[in-house]
Amino acid sequence: MKKEKMVSFVSTYTITTNRVEDFSSCHNRTLIWETARPYVFMRTTADNRVIIGGLDENTAYPEVRDSKLMNKKDLLVQEFNKLFPDIKIRPVYYSAAFYGGTVDGLPIIGIYDEAPNSYFLFGFGDNGTVYSQILSKILTENIVTGASKDLDLYLQTRPLLKKEK
Numbered sequence: 001m002k003k004e005k006m007v008s009f010v011s012t013y014t015i016t017t018n019r020v021e022d023f024s025s026c027h028n029r030t031l032i033w034e035t036a037r038p039y040v041f042m043r044t045t046a047d048n049r050v051i052i053g054g055l056d057e058n059t060a061y062p063e064v065r066d067s068k069l070m071n072k073k074d075l076l077v078q079e080f081n082k083l084f085p086d087i088k089i090r091p092v093y094y095s096a097a098f099y100g101g102t103v104d105g106l107p108i109i110g111i112y113d114e115a116p117n118s119y120f121l122f123g124f125g126d127n128g129t130v131y132s133q134i135l136s137k138i139l140t141e142n143i144v145t146g147a148s149k150d151l152d153l154y155l156q157t158r159p160l161l162k163k164e165k
Contacts, residue, residue, distance in 0.1 A: 005156075006102050006103050006104070006108060006156060006160075007100060007101070007102055007103075007108070007122060007124070008058075008060075008100070008101060008102075008103070009060045009098045009099065009100045009101075010056045010057060010058055010059070010060075010098070010099050010101075011056060011057050011058075011059045011060075011064070011065035011068070011096060011097070011098060011099070012053060012054065012055075012056045012096070012097055012098075012099045013053060013054070013055050013056075013068075013069065013072035013073070013076065013094070013095070013096050013097075014051060014052065014053035014054075014076075014094065014095055014097075015051070015052050015053070015073050015076050015077065015091040015093065015094040016045075016049050016050070016051050016091070016092055016093040016094070017049050017050045017051075017052070017089040017090060017091060017092060018049065018089060018090050018092050019047060019048045019049055020044075020048050020049065020050060020087055020088075020089060021048070022087070023044065023048070023087070025084055025086050025087060026044070026084055026087065029044040031043045032083070034054070037056075038054055038055045038056045038057070039054045039055075039056070040052065040053070040054040040055060040076065040079045041053050041054055042079075042080060042083075049092075050080065050087075050089055052076045052077070052079065052080050053076065054076070054079075055072050055075055055076060055079075056099065060098070062098075065096045065098070066096055068096070069094065069095075069096045072096070073091050073094045076091075077089065077090075077091060099124075099125070100122075100124040100125065101124045101125045102122070102124060102125075103160065104160055105125070106131075106153075106154060107121070107122055107123040107124065107128075107131035107132075107134075107135055107154055108120075108121075108122040108154060108155070108156050109121060109122075109135055109138065109139065109151065109154040109155055109156070110122060110155075110156045111155065111156070119139050121135045121136065121139065123135060135154060138150050138151055138154065
């Protein structure tokens with residue numbers, strides 16, 4: 001099978017902390033999501049933990065990704081401490097994972113000569129579940145009726161818009 005050219009993966013990292021007794025310095029236990037690159041996000045859980053994640057890197061090799069986990073764990077704690085120095089946390093759980101996306105942000109329906117009578121649905125990113133639902137309806141329509149007016153919007157062969165500078 002060929003590598004899909006419209007897809008890329010980054011490595012991302014998360015930690016989940018110990019239970020925190022006092023969130024009084026965190027206004028309404030606010031969700032924080034930076035728009036910087038690399039970004040960091042922070043949110044609290046129902047059982048008084050903090051999930052901190054981000055610091056993505058452009059590597060698609062698991063060995064490279066995993067070798068950075070301990071350093072990224074420490075850096076995520078440091079990012080939290082910059083904003084909330086009075087809340088004492090320690091990572092209890094931590095992980096590294098791949099996070100996928102497409103070059104134009106849309107999901108892909110792949111139809112490949114090497115896999116006849118098959119469809120591949122690629123719903124990536126934060127909206128992957130939503131995309132999967134939408135594309136599954138398009139695929140169902142195409143299979144049952146023989147056509148879908150929306151299929152071409154999501155095919156891997158669709159034309160890409162050029163970004164304006």
